[in-house]
Amino acid sequence: MAQTRTETLIEEIQNLKAQHNAVILAHNYEPGPIQDIADFLGDSLALARWAQKSSADVLIMAGVYFMAETASILCPDKTVLIPDKEAGCSLADTITEEQLLKWKQEYPDAVVVSYVNTSASIKALSDYCCTSANAVKVVEAIDPNRDILFLPDFFLGSHVIRMTGRKNIHLWHGECHVHAAIENETMLKKVHQNPGAELLIHPECGCTTRALAIPPKEAHGLVLSTDGMLSYARNSEARTFIVATEVGLLHRLRKENPDKEFIAAHDEAACPYMNMISLEKIRDALRYGRYEVKVPSATREKALIPLERMVAVV
CATH class of the missing domain: 3.40.50.10800 (NadA-like)
Structure with a gap:
């Protein structure tokens, strides 16, 4: 059976990674296919720590520009590439x-x-x-x-x-324009539609104060980082979670907890910059060595x- 386009891209990426001694660091908000091929997957803090520990010569930052800068600052002896140099951050x-x-x-x-x-x-x-x-x-x-x-x-x-x-x-x-747009009414509607669900809230959200004011009998609200949400969901006995953060995280939550239900607090909470990264762009970053992010030594x-x-x- 002929390979699909995605399968061909993944094979190309794996071959290029081996050729260049490269690893892919992906943020939890990246699209599902990017998360699935990542060597390291996590929040900004985890990615920074993994970048320092990695023995790779080349780091592909599947995330946004400041993350690539952070990797460059922490790992000046490594080549840091971002697949799309326009992947910025509104915050x-x-x-x-x-x-x-x-x-x-x-x-x-x-x-x-x-x-x-x-x-x-x-x-x-x-x-x-x-x-x-x-x-x-x-x-x-x-x-x-x-x-x-x-x-x-x-x-x-x-x-x-x-x-x-x-x-x-x-x-x-x-x-952050994505988190700020997760507003009270949308979040409350999801809570009322799913009584008893755990409510996981990223602290960048505009709805945090209102979410914490919800009576415990309606929803148990917790303010957590993305990696904090992942850890909590793994260990919680709850079966249903409403997640107030960028929707990319739901891919990993569902993958790691197939027996649990995860509902976006706001279905439109997708970061356009995170979604600029694609398999094709990762392949081309490896193939052509683009786009390198190097922080000047004085700033670094x-x-x-x-x-x-x-x-x-x-």
């Missing part, structure tokens, strides 16, 4: 280097904590980086008497304030400090 774009410098002037003694969803130049101006998985722990590690500038995601920052109780955290008003040296602090927090 990372909400703050510029000039804006951060001006904000720092307003709070000259503050500690800057930047979400990993930022450009390399923003990381280079930061004291700490964090992910949604360890943002609370990163903030808890900082002197409670120091002001904190938390950027760029307002909703994640609000979650950190809620969890730590700190009053000296100043938030940048940025947002400064950005490495907050990233290493992020990776060290467990």
Whole structure:
């Protein structure tokens, strides 16, 4: 029987990986076919750690641009390729280097904590980086008497304030347009349609505060990173889950838990940038060595400090 187009592409990719000693790192929001061929699959923190541990010469970042930058900063001796150089991030774009410098002037003694969803130049101006998985722990590690500038995601920052109780955290008003669009009414409709379901909420979501206000008898709401959702779903005795995050995660949740039901809190919550990555583009990245992401050494040296602090927090 003749191979399908997808089978042919996967075979080409596997051959090119062996030829170039390459691995594919894919984020949990990538489309299903990309997740299925990945050597490493996870959230931003897991990908950063795996990039450092890998013995490969070439890292294919099946994700968005800041993730490839992060891999380049952490692994300067490796070749980092992103299959589509236009795969950006609406959240990372909400703050510029000039804006951060001006904000720092307003709070000259503050500690800057930047979400990993930022450009390399923003990381280079930061004291700490964090992910949604360890943002609370990163903030808890900082002197409670120091002001904190938390950027760029307002909703994640609000979650950190809620969890730590700190009053000296100043938030940048940025947002991920995909998570911000998961609004209250859509989420509540899914909850009412599925009584008793577990409600898993990513802290970038605009509906987080309302979700946590739902009475426990209607739904058990938990704020978790994507890897946190995966771990919770594996161990929970619940059979039905409503998932408030980018819909790409549902592919992995369903694959790992075929006996459980996973319902998107918002069916349209698909990141257009994550979906720019395709099997064809991964094949071409390997075949032609494109598109390489290399952070300039001066920026890399400064950005490495907050990233290493992020990776060290467990």
